[in-house]
Amino acid sequence: MTTSVGFIGLGGMGQPMARNLLKAGFALRVFNRSVEKARGLADAGAQVAANAGDTVRSGGVVFTMLANDAAVEEVVLGQNGVAESLGQGGIHVSMSTIAPETSQRLAKAHAQHGSAYVAAPVFGRPEAAAAQKLWICTSGPEAAKQLVRPMLEALGQGIFDFGDDPGSANVVKLCGNFLIAAAIEAIAEATTLGEKNHIDRAALINFFAQTILACPIYQNYGRIIANEAYEPAGFRLALGLKDINLVRDVGESSRTPMPLADLLHERLLSAMAKGREDMDWTAIGLGVSENAGLRRKA
Ligand code: NAP
Numbered sequence: 001m002t003t004s005v006g007f008i009g010l011g012g013m014g015q016p017m018a019r020n021l022l023k024a025g026f027a028l029r030v031f032n033r034s035v036e037k038a039r040g041l042a043d044a045g046a047q048v049a050a051n052a053g054d055t056v057r058s059g060g061v062v063f064t065m066l067a068n069d070a071a072v073e074e075v076v077l078g079q080n081g082v083a084e085s086l087g088q089g090g091i092h093v094s095m096s097t098i099a100p101e102t103s104q105r106l107a108k109a110h111a112q113h114g115s116a117y118v119a120a121p122v123f124g125r126p127e128a129a130a131a132q133k134l135w136i137c138t139s140g141p142e143a144a145k146q147l148v149r150p151m152l153e154a155l156g157q158g159i160f161d162f163g164d165d166p167g168s169a170n171v172v173k174l175c176g177n178f179l180i181a182a183a184i185e186a187i188a189e190a191t192t193l194g195e196k197n198h199i200d201r202a203a204l205i206n207f208f209a210q211t212i213l214a215c216p217i218y219q220n221y222g223r224i225i226a227n228e229a230y231e232p233a234g235f236r237l238a239l240g241l242k243d244i245n246l247v248r249d250v251g252e253s254s255r256t257p258m259p260l261a262d263l264l265h266e267r268l269l270s271a272m273a274k275g276r277e278d279m280d281w282t283a284i285g286l287g288v289s290e291n292a293g294l295r296r297k298a
Contacts, residue, residue, distance in 0.1 A: 004029065005151060006055030006062035007046075008075050008082070009096070010037040012234070013122070014065035016130035017095070017155050021063075022046055024154035029055045031075075051080035058087030061148055065095045068242050069102040076106055088114035091144045093151070095120045095136075097177065097239075099246050100167025101253075107140065107166035116144035119166050120152060121173035125220075125234040133157045139169035174250055177243045181264045181281070183217050187225045188285035192292045201226040221282055228296050230276075230283040240281030241268040 003026055007018040010032040018041055022028050028046040031054065032038050038048045049055040052075040056062040062082055066072050072094060076082045082092060092110055094103060094117065107117035118140035128134055134156035138145050141164060152159050162168040187205070194204040205222035213222075224230070244264050251258045267284040276283050286296060 003027065003151075004057070004060060006031070006049070006060060006082075008032070008052050008055055008062065008064045009066040009071070010041065011065070011067065012126045012236075013095075013129050015040070016126055017063075017065055017134075018046065019044060019130075020132050020154050021151060024151075026151060026154070031055045052076075052078075052082050053080040053085040056082060056085055056090065058085065059089040060086070061091045061093065061151065062086060063093045063095060063151075067239065068096070069098045072096055072098055072102065072106070077109060083109055083113055083115070086110065086113060086115040090115040091118060091148055092116070093118045093120050093148050095122055097121050097173050097243055097246070098170060099249060100165075100170040100174075103139075103166040103170050116141050117166050118144050118148060119169040120148075121169055122156065123173070123176055124156070127234070129155070135160070137162055137169040137172045139163055140166050171250065174243065174247045177240075178247045178258070178261060178264075180217055180221070181240065181244060181284075182260050184221050184225065184282050184284060185260075185264060185267065185288070187218065187222050188282075188288035191222075191225055191285070192289050192294060195289075195294060196292055224280065224282045225285045228285070230279040230286065233278060233280040235281050236277065237268060237271055237279050237281045237283055238277035240284075241265070241272060241277075244268055 005026045005028055007028055007030045018030055022044055029049045030038050030041050030046045031049040031052050042048050064072050103119045110117045120136050120138045122134040122136050124134040136152050136156040136159045139162045162172055191201045195201055205226040209219040209222050247261050267287055270287050271284055
């Protein structure tokens with residue numbers, strides 16, 4: 001297979017995803033703002049582009065896996081951006097967690113150049129990305145989704161489609177991250193309650209993760225919170241705050257009160273104020289424990 005694919009954003013998620021595209025036989029042109037992160041991929045056979053626009057030729061396919069809305073807009077619409085180079089028949093597959101409105105705006109911008117936009121946000125942390133175990137949600141024009149399907153299949157274990165509106169998949173992703181954050185808060189409160197009443201945190205989580213809450217979110221996040229293993233981050237707390245802000249924005253614009261999202265916002269903001277932005281987002285559990293007078297074990 002020789003299809004050439006561009007990939008922009010080689011952070012915790014982008015790095016293993018780009019590797020899997022290479023492994024699947026796609027010829028890759030990669031770009032990352034901090035160039036040193038492209039080195040490993042170059043050794044694995046990727047070509048390193050000079051800038052974002054240089055990752056793709058007219059009519060090609062380009063993936064973005066960048067931190068936030070501003071970063072995606074910058075690499076698409078900024079100087080030497082993707083919008084100019086993608087051209088007639090090109091496809092932008094946008095996999096970051098961003099606002100539905102940003103996807104809608106980008107889809108319009110691409111349409112002016114004859115290109116299509118597919119939103120394809122993912123569930124799964126860097127380990128899942130490396131193991132090709134991501135769950136991928138898509139939305140956008142049908143023909144473009146069909147064309148990129150073999151590439152998405154190289155990245156994940158399942159693809160679920162949510163229709164034509166480019167922002168729909170982003171709404172689903174935000175609903176999912178809200179559910180995960182709510183589970184993190186619940187696990188943190190329960191383990192703290194257990195600990196204050198002389199129940200071992202790990203024993204508590206082991207029990208629930210094998211019985212009434214036997215699902216990946218409670219199992220994996222439960223283990224991290226029980227062990228207080230908040231570093232290194234799989235998903236940085238600063239990005240978690242970004243996502244809860246996006247959830248609240250969509251709630252605001254669609255008149256959906258979300259009191260639990262408000263609480264999560266406060267937890268994440270408080271953790272940021274304590275310098276925890278580069279810890280895993282489960283580190284909101286530290287604040288929960290501190291409020292109960294507990295200290296983190298060494
Ligand atoms: P990350 O490790 O922090 O990487 C962020 C990437 O964005 C880096 O390549 C970074 O470049 C780039 N970037 C940031 N600002 C930029 C800008 N202004 N211009 C150009 N590039 C910029 O984040 P990640 O964990 O890979 O997450 C990437 C996306 O996936 C986020 O939207 C996140 O919410 C989502 N996501 C993450 C997870 C997870 O578990 N980590 C799971 C699902 C979805 P530099 O290297 O130069 O900083």
